[in-house]
Amino acid sequence: MxxxxxxxxxxxxxxxxxxxxxxxxxxxxxxxxxxxxxxxxxxxxxxxxxxxxxxxxxxxxxxxxxxxxxxxxxxxxxxxxxxxxxxxxxxxxxxxxxxxxxxxxxxxxxxxxxxxxxxxxxxxxxxxxxxxxxxxxxxxxxxTIALLDDLTLLTLGPQLRGGANVRRGTAGIIQVFNVIKELVQDHIEASGPRFIRVRNAAGRQVRIEFAADPDIVIREEMRADSFRNIVAIEVKGGTDFSNIHNRIGEAEKSHQKARGAGYVECWTIVNVDRIDMTMAARESPTSNRFYRISSLVAASGAEFDEFRDLVTAMIGIAGTTS
Known part of the structure; x- marks a missing residue:
């Protein structure tokens, strides 16, 4: 199609x-x-x-x-x-x-x-x-005036495409963030456009936040200004299948940094449905899990069920069943 x-x-x-x-x-x-x-x-x-x-x-x-x-x-x-x-x-x-x-x-x-x-x-x-x-x-x-206009548009095209790719990437991060927010909805103590704060079963505060690199992090507060880094999530929102190898490579670099920062789990989420999970695991061995945005947004199926169960287990809250 x-x-x-x-x-x-x-x-x-x-x-x-x-x-x-x-x-x-x-x-x-x-x-x-x-x-x-x-x-x-x-x-x-x-x-x-x-x-x-x-x-x-x-x-x-x-x-x-x-x-x-x-x-x-x-x-x-x-x-x-x-x-x-x-x-x-x-x-x-x-x-x-x-x-x-x-x-x-x-x-x-x-x-x-x-x-x-x-x-x-x-x-x-x-x-x-x-x-x-x-x-x-x-x-x-x-x-001609038309030729000069054409020349500006030739330069503007890649600029607009680059900006669109950035916006699409940000949209993908927001989609995943909102999926997580829905999963922890009953345990939220405070939230904003870029963070969610929940209380887990151990009585500790857990923060789900936008970050620069990786895109979303889940951290448990052990005491004031001291955190246990639980999950690092890298979201690749681009839809171009031909560029998937580059995106996985970028995710791997991000997760290597996350491992160095002590994150227990590193997940990569992509916006390409035809991804070969075996290939992805080979190109980003630091990623523990791979998910597709479409599966998470659909909120059904084995892939979503695994994501839901792992998110609630890692945070330490009671999950809901579909």
Whole structure:
């Protein structure tokens, strides 16, 4: 069965928002409010004359390809437009090596800190040099507004996909967290978006928490600020079967750290139903158990029953039967 195009639907929503924030639509709206003679003076001061002439021969204004302080000060997010147009990912552009790392809040928050205002002209000059190289490289083709838009989208696509993968991973963690919450519901003393606190049969407090690495941990409090690390859970929420080996490898690295931190059990939960459990055990020998998100969310079947029984046993509470 052909799957639902959920990712592309998400992309279309994100793209509509990004167009208004920092693509050509946002640039044109910003320029509409600027003093054009002042803008032209800054373009002449920062952009090689032959580049402006070349753009003009195609009926395109200079700011469509070249950033200047007047534009980026009026709308700091537009630094993202030029970054995308030149083909730089956020990871390679906002670094100390490029000198642009200090300016990342312009794109992400729309803020140009006053301390950086004196440096914005230097940034624009360096970006204009990159823009001139780009223009020279595509000079053999007809330079159009549509082509410039296409170039930004070519860079934006992987960025949106990467963000979607992160969100999908987070969604998987939340699903597993909610399954556990349902299993311990009758014993919860306190809970929040990222933690659950229960009291076990021995009268000790047990915490189920989101963590950075691994994703979910279960710890029993022995005394104030002293815990017994019980279960480390690594959740791989990606649905791409072809990438399952990489995900299992990532889980193994996480569980090796968890073992070093004293966790008794290490579980890996994946979002791929066709996983070969024998292969998974071979590629992540540190994982004690492997589960599928779909089986846990379904709350039925042998896989879910084992998960439920182990969670309640490890925490030390009375479990319920399905």
């Amino acid at each position: 052909i799957p639902s195009p959920e990712l592309q639907i998400e992309f279309s929503v994100a793209l509509a928002e990004i167009r208004q924030l920092m693509l050509q639509e946002a640039l044109k709206e910003t320029v509409r409010k600027l003093d054009i003679p002042s803008l032209d003076r800054e373009l002449a001061a920062n952009v090689p004359g032959h580049s402006l002439t070349q753009l003009a021969s195609h009926g395109i204004r200079g700011e469509m390809l070249f950033p200047v302080p007047l534009v980026l000060t009026a709308n700091p997010r537009l630094i993202g437009y030029y970054r995308l147009l030149y083909g730089y990912s956020q990871k390679e552009f906002y670094t100390t090596a490029t000198g642009a790392g200090r300016f990342i809040s312009m794109e992400t928050k729309g803020i140009l800190r006053s301390a950086l205002s004196p440096d914005i002209e230097t940034l624009c000059k360096e970006m204009c040099e990159a823009g001139a190289q780009l223009l020279t490289g595509i000079a053999g083709k007809a330079v």
